[in-house]
Amino acid sequence: MRSAQGEHENLVPVLAYADDIALIARPPDDLQHAFERWDTELQAKDMKISATKSEILVLSRTQKVKALIYGTILRPILIYGAETWTLTSKTKSKVQWAEMKSLRLIKGDTRLDRVRNITIQNSLKTEPVLTYIEKAQLRWDGPVKRMD
Structure with a gap:
């Protein structure tokens, strides 16, 4: 498990396996920010996130x-x-x-x-x-x- 971190950001846990990446964040704003950061970094390397394959999963603690x-x-x-x-x-x-x-x-x-x-x-x-x-x-x- 790795963490993505910007200059003044909180750590966002990242689970990566093969070509799958899972971003884990508690408040939705942190998740959105982490997603945008990943998207920017991937575009800089001529890669893109597939919008049709991307999912947002919200887990409750039941x-x-x-x-x-x-x-x-x-x-x-x-x-x-x-x-x-x-x-x-x-x-x-x-x-x-x-x-x-x-x-x-x-x-x-x-x-x-x-x-x-x-x-x-x-x-x-x-x-x-x-x-x-x-x-x-x-x-x-x-x-x-x-x-x-």
């Missing part, structure tokens, strides 16, 4: 959005390579702890609130990560057995 971010970004990071893991009770405990820490933050509950894990998972409509890992391992098991 539980639904946070749960979506968890499911699409955080969970895959948490379980990367899980098909090949040997799940010991210690590993299971650590993975479940990381999952519930994220889900409790999304829900706004703490351990002191004494809300059960399954209740939080059900309210956010998420499958327990250990179940997800076990399914991934079973999917991986078939191709591995066929290799022999």
Whole structure:
């Protein structure tokens, strides 16, 4: 992640991947200013921003959005390579702890609130990560057995 900065501007986070760029700004005026700055810099290098492909996405911080971010970004990071893991009770405990820490933050509950894990998972409509890992391992098991 980089930041675009002018002489007297605030930093604007920029996510760049291949030919895609995401500008992230809290107030809309900062986003507009950052967009104009990028447009000017790109035009100076004989490049242009495609108006038909450009999108403005406004995210609210609702539980639904946070749960979506968890499911699409955080969970895959948490379980990367899980098909090949040997799940010991210690590993299971650590993975479940990381999952519930994220889900409790999304829900706004703490351990002191004494809300059960399954209740939080059900309210956010998420499958327990250990179940997800076990399914991934079973999917991986078939191709591995066929290799022999």
